[in-house]
Amino acid sequence: MAHLRAGRVYRRRRAHDRLRAAARAEVKSMKGFFGSLFSGGERKEDTRYGIVDQMWADFFGGFATSKTGISVNWKSALSVTTVLACCRVRADGLATVPWKLYRRTEKSVNGKTVIDRQEARDQPLYDLLATAPNEWMTSLEFRETQNFHVDLAGRSYAFLNKVRGEIVEMILLDPGRVVCKVNADYSRTYTLTGLDGTTETVPGDRIWHVKGPSWDTIEGLNIVRYAAEAIGLALATEESHARFHRNGARPSGVLSADGAIGEQGLVKLAAWVRRHFGGAENTGKIMVVDRAAKFTPVQMTGVDAQHIETRKFQVERICEVLRVMPIMIGFSGDKNATFASAEQMFLAHLVHCVRPIHRRFGGSADLFLLKKEQRQQGYYTGFVEGDFLSPALKDKAEFNQRALGSSSPGWITPNEIRSWDELPPVAGGDLLYVPSNMVAIGEDGKPMFLTPPAAPAPKPPGE
Template sequence: MRGVFGSIAGGLEAKSAIVYGPMESLWANLFGGEPSKSGVSITWKTALQCTTVLACARRIAEALMVPCKIYRRDANSKTRQEDRSHPLYAVLEDAPNQWQSGLEYRETIGLHLALTGNHYSFIGRVNGRIDELIPLVDCTARMASDGSMKYRAQILPGQTADFDASEIWHIRGPSWNGSVGLDAVKLIREAIGLSLASEETHARLHSNGAQPGGILTTEKVLGKEARQRLREQWAAHQVGLANRFKTAVLDNGIKWQSLAMTGVDAQHIQVRQFQVEECCRGMGVLPIMVGYSGDKAATYASAEQMFLAHLVHTVRPLHDRVASSAKRWLLTKEEREKGFYLSFLEQAFLSPAMKDKAEYFKIALGGGGNPGWLTPDEVRSFDEMSPKPGGDRLYVPVNTTPIGDDGFPRPIARQPGSKDPVNG
């Protein structure tokens, strides 16, 4: 197998692959989790059992499932051109490694960033060129005394290796020290823990037939064995959904006394609804994006604005973060100086109704009284349509005359003997 394992064997370029033994402390941190006051131990795995966290993580991951392009901006003309011949294009878009497509790889990046605030990928190079990117699940980062970043990652069960910053693509979320992103799950563990605890409490309530607990009383003195036998018999015939509404037969003066449901018990639904908002708030996702709307009076227009807010406050910052990190660590200094950079296509999130889409393109082509900023070929490219002859020109609303190479509208000439103007 190529990648990290190949690098240790000498197949790829690895500057500092040193194999170590197991890291007990790392495994303890990874699987032991962070305790919460609700009594639930929170790790990224247990956090995903909370449906709100799962939905938020999916919305964040799906934000990276749009095409990622490599462009080159000309320093003189300030224009940009997509460069599909760049070696990194095929890695990011088609085959980052042996088992993932580009879409699946970017989705993994989104999940890691959403839950841990960091993503680590091993950069496999062949002859100095990036050949593959391998996501790392168990990886830690530290800053060395000389200011450089060092990474330790598990490559095989019980084996770890050290890598330099040039060998690891580290995408950081919001960071306090600038070297490691803040762990989202740890920061909102109380909200997640309360959500899971209230869900379990509600589930146990319904497993008991949605009835509060109670006590069996008698004036007689029962021995330990008699109390245990009575408890087992009661549980076998009266506890659980299958035993609801069955008649209890009690002897020896035993009486059943139900315990009244408290106000906290009666507010389970409200508590769980509030935790949806709390988890969404901590993960930076609008509640409407996970299928929850606390405002029952929300209209279609307000919902549309919320979707745009998700694009502005969640999707676009994530795109900028990943693209900026890729430009820094996946492109060489010479390529950056030549104007190469990465960008995500956000048109997939801006696909409104056909009527709104047509109105937008009409104005963009110059039909709104102002010069157009899109060419017909660019408009066609949004729907993956092929260009047309003459479709590479911008238009201004002078009976839709094309703009010349000098940036000004082409002069209007008239046919001999006709009053109808034609483009000269």
């Protein structure tokens, strides 16, 4: 009997081993299928995750498990209010500024060659950038989503629908449904996965690829994965705080009395306290009770205070990662900004956060949306960054006055300033001006006039 029992156990183990081997083979074949579908068949095994976890990580755009045990991806990261606020601030800096197509030309003014810039409204790309890249998205919505993709996934893809070599439509794609492959000659092909699951490979000139900071020059760094610890800790603290309020109770104080009151007595006592001492109208009243009752207030413990400090600390850490000043999301911490310091903070935000975003997207658009011969003809894209001064009319007036040459030689013509507000040009508005009491000094030490001074009129005879 023992021999038969041992044989049955051995056969069951063999059958179990065969099932496990078949399951591993099936998972391995699925891994190979998804790997070839989403990574061009060249992705190496990542030992940080299990086989199945890695497969789904590749499929849904990747995730990282922080040391808190919470999985962090773009969707869970957006549930952190700080990440959502920072991404919205960065997206607004890109999307709310007019974006236009210009052409730089040369023209002669008073016998001198000057550089002129005009809006290239006759080009189809102008309307795609400034108004609507497709039939269902405005330019603001398109760029807003683009910036979210770059910030949270490290890359943004847009399909370029071309007719006779000209772009007539731009369709924004989910980064998780696009795989970029660099060939041996450094040309690029992109594998797109449709909503119905079908795939198609297109050449590099049909995709507008905007990437964030990159290490391999192919894909942008996944900021969410690299900042998984900061975001995961923020998620953990929010979750623990929420569970505390769901599972625990934190009264403002405890009213205790000698002797047993009973459940019915407790209900009556609670109703009496709410009626006579509850609400703002009863603030400051003196409580008079019998049976040696005592009221003990419940104060915040050191653990609670440290919990709040941790949440504040994580706000600053996430702002550091996304290059957003905390004041831009309404968080000042322990420092109260004055009007002077707040103004400098807003200026620092424009210089160190918004301007790099403009340069990144502007340079990418010039590379992927314009042909080389168009760039040689002087076409380029540009943001109307002077639009940031529109809400501050006083600052805008002072800037325009200085740019025209109120106290130093001007570097902006009147027509250029008028173009910022969509005003038509005026005659004589293409000239630069200098203050009337300030002229250049020549090598001989004498003033250099633009026109020679008129000769004095001859005096009448006899004078």
